[in-house]
Amino acid sequence: MATDILKIVYNNCDPKLPAEPRFYADLSNERGGETFITTTCEELQRSTGWVRQLFTGHSGCGKSSELQHLIHELRTVRENNTHDRYFPVYIDALEYVDIFDASLQEILLSVISSVAAELDEKEGISLKNTVIENIFQEIMGLFSGSKTIKLTVPFWKVTAQIDLKRADPTIREKIRQHLAPRTSGLVAEINNVLIDARSQLGQQMPRDGGTMYRDIVIVVDNLEKIQKLAGHESGEKSAHALFVEGAPQLTDIKTHVIYTVPLSLARASGNELMVAYGMEPIVLSNVKTEGRGTHHPWEPGRIALRELLQKRIDPYRLEQVFDTDALEFILTYCGGHIRQFMNFVRRSTLYTNSIPIPMDAAQDAVARAVPSFSTEMSKEDWRLLAELECDTMQQWDTKTQERRTLMDRLCVLEYVNGDRRQNMFNKATPWYAVHPIVRELDIFQSAVEAQRQVKSE
Numbered sequence: 001m002a003t004d005i006l007k008i009v010y011n012n013c014d015p016k017l018p019a020e021p022r023f024y025a026d027l028s029n030e031r032g033g034e035t036f037i038t039t040t041c042e043e044l045q046r047s048t049g050w051v052r053q054l055f056t057g058h059s060g061c062g063k064s065s066e067l068q069h070l071i072h073e074l075r076t077v078r079e080n081n082t083h084d085r086y087f088p089v090y091i092d093a094l095e096y097v098d099i100f101d102a103s104l105q106e107i108l109l110s111v112i113s114s115v116a117a118e119l120d121e122k123e124g125i126s127l128k129n130t131v132i133e134n135i136f137q138e139i140m141g142l143f144s145g146s147k148t149i150k151l152t153v154p155f156w157k158v159t160a161q162i163d164l165k166r167a168d169p170t171i172r173e174k175i176r177q178h179l180a181p182r183t184s185g186l187v188a189e190i191n192n193v194l195i196d197a198r199s200q201l202g203q204q205m206p207r208d209g210g211t212m213y214r215d216i217v218i219v220v221d222n223l224e225k226i227q228k229l230a231g232h233e234s235g236e237k238s239a240h241a242l243f244v245e246g247a248p249q250l251t252d253i254k255t256h257v258i259y260t261v262p263l264s265l266a267r268a269s270g271n272e273l274m275v276a277y278g279m280e281p282i283v284l285s286n287v288k289t290e291g292r293g294t295h296h297p298w299e300p301g302r303i304a305l306r307e308l309l310q311k312r313i314d315p316y317r318l319e320q321v322f323d324t325d326a327l328e329f330i331l332t333y334c335g336g337h338i339r340q341f342m343n344f345v346r347r348s349t350l351y352t353n354s355i356p357i358p359m360d361a362a363q364d365a366v367a368r369a370v371p372s373f374s375t376e377m378s379k380e381d382w383r384l385l386a387e388l389e390c391d392t393m394q395q396w397d398t399k400t401q402e403r404r405t406l407m408d409r410l411c412v413l414e415y416v417n418g419d420r421r422q423n424m425f426n427k428a429t430p431w432y433a434v435h436p437i438v439r440e441l442d443i444f445q446s447a448v449e450a451q452r453q454v455k456s457e
Helices: 002-012 036-046 063-075 104-123 130-142 169-201 236-245 263-268 270-277 299-313 324-333 338-351 359-367 370-374 379-389 401-408 442-456
Strands: 052-056 085-092 150-155 158-161 213-221 256-260 412-416 430-434
Touching: 002 299, 002 338, 036 052, 036 063, 052 063, 052 263, 052 270, 063 085, 063 213, 063 256, 085 104, 104 169, 104 213, 130 169, 169 213, 236 263, 236 270, 263 270, 263 401, 299 324, 299 338, 324 338, 324 359, 338 359, 379 401, 379 430, 379 442, 401 412
Parallel strands: 052 256, 085 213, 213 256
Antiparallel strands: 150 158, 412 430
């Protein structure tokens, strides 16, 4: 019995998988930000143009789960829907590009091939475009003699899945050189395909018998994970090249589009992104689990995470599966970061064969994460973290790359107040906290003591 329950917990709490509909929990109140899904649906409903939205947050904070639930909401037909029905196309960029060697052209190809494949699979709609067919035939010619091409998925007349992600770097470079001068033309042809797709969607009833689709919504997830864009330095320079310099192409796709972008880029170049895309990025904050500047437990956030976990272990009850103190320990040291919460819960099942899961199993699970926070840290890093800890308002200068790097490493977590009783300005203002695990390290506590001595002098 215990082994079976532990197995269910382990598999249902896989942190790498977005939450399926039965596991989804709306944490918008406890995140303190706007309701991403409701806001997006309302914007799509009211807009007479194309919505181009940027979505961001810490890696692992739950963006993919939110996007998957948005897609579910857009596609689902319900009597009480306040918005029209849309045809969503979800694209996981990680399936198409090498995050250490990507290009805008590969992303554009992934968009058009995904639209074609999704329409064919879901609605039996076949799209045709001679120019794009020729482009894919030319790319296949560049693969000639390569063992990396996979003949599996039909694409119009081209029966092939061109596996650019795993292609030899020299082949990828040839393809980029071939496509680079034609990028604007490629976008134009993508738009021609979208016109055809929109026309065919409007001429036939959906296969499921539901209401007609109003339009197409393209969601490109995991773009924020791209570390290097071809021809640019790794990190923030590549992100800036893709999302800011590449904005003319990304925004010229004539349908509703949602792109995920790095949180560090949103904090470093927020104004540039707002100008390029017409709106500031929507940030998915971590779930607030402690008081700002006090570290005292904030119960609404903890209750929300308990409810999230309850969905994963149903029909079993939390008290059956977890010792109360063990679950509280995990709630404290995950910092309200969803992937770490799931990770700690999942790992704890590996350190016990009985239920409820005891405290020592929870402690062992959390301890596994310590090296990721304690290694590769400079003296200056510890000083910056101590400086944040000593700031009663928990403010963090996100305009410096050193601080943004600490955010990327999750040593610093971003929150929005999470308390609806605050006034309209303060409740929307982000604040920052050193990760709870980092705060327990001796070297950090020594840095805090040194910082306090400096401030007292």
